[in-house]
Amino acid sequence: MCSVCGCSEGETRIEKHDHAHDHSDEHGSAHSxxxxxxxxxxxxxxxxxxxxxxxxxxxxxxLSKNNDIAAHNRRHFASHGVLAxxxxxxxxxxxxxxxxxxxxxxxxxxSMAVIEGDQETSADADxxxxxxxxxLQVNTGRGCHxxxxxxxxxxxxxxxxxxxxxxxxxxxLVCPAGFDLGEAHKVVIASVTEGEDKPLKYPNMFxxxxxxxxxxxxxxxxxxxxxxxxxxxxxxxxxxxxxxQVSPTTGEGMERWLNWIGAARQMAAATA
Amino acid sequence: MHEMALCQGMVxxxxxxxxxxxxxxxxxxxxxxxxxxxxxxxALEFAFDVGARGTSAESAxxxxxxxxxxxxxxxxxxxxxxxxxxxxCPECGGYQLIVEQGEELRLKELEVA
Numbered sequence: 100m101c102s103v104c105g106c107s108e109g110e111t112r113i114e115k116h117d118h119a120h121d122h123s124d125e126h127g128s129a130h131s132x133x134x135x136x137x138x139x140x141x142x143x144x145x146x147x148x149x150x151x152x153x154x155x156x157x158x159x160x161x162l163s164k165n166n167d168i169a170a171h172n173r174r175h176f177a178s179h180g181v182l183a184x185x186x187x188x189x190x191x192x193x194x195x196x197x198x199x200x201x202x203x204x205x206x207x208x209x210s211m212a213v214i215e216g217d218q219e220t221s222a223d224a225d226x227x228x229x230x231x232x233x234x235l236q237v238n239t240g241r242g243c244h245x246x247x248x249x250x251x252x253x254x255x256x257x258x259x260x261x262x263x264x265x266x267x268x269x270x271x272l273v274c275p276a277g278f279d280l281g282e283a284h285k286v287v288i289a290s291v292t293e294g295e296d297k298p299l300k301y302p303n304m305f306x307x308x309x310x311x312x313x314x315x316x317x318x319x320x321x322x323x324x325x326x327x328x329x330x331x332x333x334x335x336x337x338x339x340x341x342x343x344q345v346s347p348t349t350g351e352g353m354e355r356w357l358n359w360i361g362a363a364r365q366m367a368a369a370t371a
Numbered sequence: 372m373h374e375m376a377l378c379q380g381m382v383x384x385x386x387x388x389x390x391x392x393x394x395x396x397x398x399x400x401x402x403x404x405x406x407x408x409x410x411x412x413x414a415l416e417f418a419f420d421v422g423a424r425g426t427s428a429e430s431a432x433x434x435x436x437x438x439x440x441x442x443x444x445x446x447x448x449x450x451x452x453x454x455x456x457x458x459x460c461p462e463c464g465g466y467q468l469i470v471e472q473g474e475e476l477r478l479k480e481l482e483v484a
Contacts, residue, residue: 152484274373277409302456303409
């Protein structure tokens with residue numbers, strides 16, 4: 100276990116999906132979990148018999164294992180016609196509330212499923228299931244982020260075709276930035292009860308995202324918060340970032356957000 | 372924060388290399404870390420000390436080479452240095468930057484015996 104943050108392996112728990120369905124033929128031809136690029140070439144650069152040591156060139160991305168599984172997930176999602184969105188934010192930005200409201204409004208229009216990442220409890224998955232949308236809770240234990248392998252395992256438990264998979268990552272603006280899950284887009288949620296300088300403090304997450312949802316904008320009349328400053332800071336880090344201001348409470352911006360999902364689905368289908 | 376998970380990835384790559392190369396121990400692990408990436412070198416060093424225990428890299432020294440940030444400024448059409456994310460172009464002050472270098476997270480080479 101890491102005594103910096105307590106991250107450790109072997110503590111991940113993924114709920115078992117409890118409704119029975121035959122999943123054996125869901126994937127068409129059997130897909131292989133053999134990852135690409137696992138054979139590395141070995142090049143001896145220098146041999147020094149006196150020191151009895153030599154240099155071996157490796158030249159591999161440290162995240163290559165995760166990235167290989169993420170690439171597998173991406174193909175898997177595409178073969179199912181699934182748009183996967185990775186929702187990231189600090190704790191308390193309102194991810195689950197926004198998600199619940201989005202699911203309610205999209206209900207009946209398309210197939211949806213949710214993978215909920217939290218260190219502990221199934222509280223969020225319970226909130227999602229109350230909407231009638233299937234949800235699977237992944238508890239990362241002491242881990243601070245979801246990784247591609249967790250999503251691979253969880254996706255195999257879910258029954259979704261031609262729809263949207265929402266992945267609610269662990270509330271953390273640092274660690275989830277580095278871990279590709281195979282999603283089409285990262286969507287970062289920044290609430291107006293946080294600081295305008297969040298994008299500058301946690302730039303990697305905002306740089307990795309396609310869309311920033313500015314949440315809880317119904318609270319703006321009660322706050323000394325400069326939305327334009329937040330957006331300016333985010334665009335300094337990522338000039339291509341799209342921005343939508345939303346409030347699940349008043350419904351402001353929800354239509355734009357849901358339209359964005361629709362456009363992302365069309366884009367994913369066109370490039371699949 | 373997530374450096375422990377990265378170290379587990381490094382240890383797996385090292386063990387994979389050991390199966391291919393047949394070396395006994397690793398004396399030095401050389402990694403390249405981009406200055407604009409999400410890795411804190413000090414946290415990585417600390418995590419490596421813990422994560423490499425019980426492996427062939429247990430007593431290896433970790434050498435971290437930082438790769439500086441570089442990119443292209445779309446405002447002034449120049450190749451520039453990027454000191455940190457969120458900082459403007461050193462030439463024109465613009466923020467329309469495309470990062471081309473500085474996100475590396477690479478196990479470069481191993482000194483083995």
